Amino acid sequence: MTELHLWLRHEDRDTERRTPVVPSDARRLLAAGVTLTVEESPHRIFPIEEYEAAGCRIAPTGSWVSAPADVVVIGLKELPDEPAGLIHRHIFFGHAYKRQPGAEALLRRFAAGGGSLFDLEYLVDEDGRRLAAFGFWAGYLGAALAVLQHRGRLKAPLAPTSKAELDETLRPAAGDAEFTGLVVGALGRSGRGARVAFATAGVEPTCWDLAETRDLDRPALLAHDVMVNAVLATTPVPPFLREADLDDPGRRLRTLCDVTCDVGSPLNVLPVYDRTTDWTDPARRLREEPPLDLIAIDNLPSLLPLESSTDFSAALLPQLLEFGVGGPWGRGLDRFHQAGRELGIEEGESRHV
């Protein structure tokens, strides 16, 4: 491996307590000869002292902007708006390859500075499978929040918690009415997480994946009390629910959690709502009679920062140890250049080839 200097940055969003590299994995990176600088970050779930004890260099919050040009800056979510030109190689979720709001502006910042983006969503093996993802915990939380809402126990606003605390509220209590659950996309990462959370809540859900939705049985879907949608749609399919289904007086469905959150996309399988919900107001009533509540939160894993960071970091570690120009990182870089070309962005002089 070439000499790698990783720079773990502070996350700008103050609700974001997750990190892509946890202290125990920082120790492993150092042992393998990687240089690791960690920025101080008041809301990161792991205190800076744990990184210091592991032997990392410590740097002030946001100091990556003036770090040497050859460092690879690593984080999870969006960068601050400054500097206008990005000179470094960055690893994070850029959400910039599907023409999302702000995508072009971000890619132009890279072009202006000559830096590059290794988007974590596009860190894939040769079969296109994601190598590090938060899906399991998204599904776990999606099902957990849906169960709590259904039992009248969901407390707002939501705040980051631990799995032990969450599970305590999830376990069935005396007097809880029985109900049926459905997980769609049950074979995926989020789907697995949803099934585990349902099990903790004492519910054995019906599990559907591609085979079960090919010829969709909507009456069967509507006969469940709680539904968690965890599909990753790649081609358009008929919607799982339409407005008319919500108006069906025979509908049993009372609580719908859309982990997928493809609202506004042509691939959306639940075109029955027009905006996501959030930590302040996690559930929104879609129908009064009979009632139907929607949960559609797009940053679910941030609610379990310790567990989700630990799993993500463990999956990312082997890739970081192999950081280089080929393999998954090479594919990620190709995808970055392709996105720029699609937007007609002139690539500046790249400093890193």
Ligand SMILES: NC(=O)c1ccc[n+]([C@@H]2O[C@H](COP(=O)([O-])OP(=O)(O)OC[C@H]3O[C@@H](n4cnc5c(N)ncnc54)[C@H](O)[C@@H]3O)[C@@H](O)[C@H]2O)c1
């Ligand atoms: N809300 C959040 O905070 C959050 C966080 C992470 C991921 N996600 C989203 O959750 C979704 C699932 O992610 P994942 O990591 O579990 O993906 P995954 O690829 O591991 O699993 C997706 C599953 O959906 C199934 N599927 C696809 N189309 C289907 C269809 N028409 N009918 C039935 N099943 C179908 C696939 O066969 C697969 O088993 C993605 O859209 C992802 O962006 C949301």
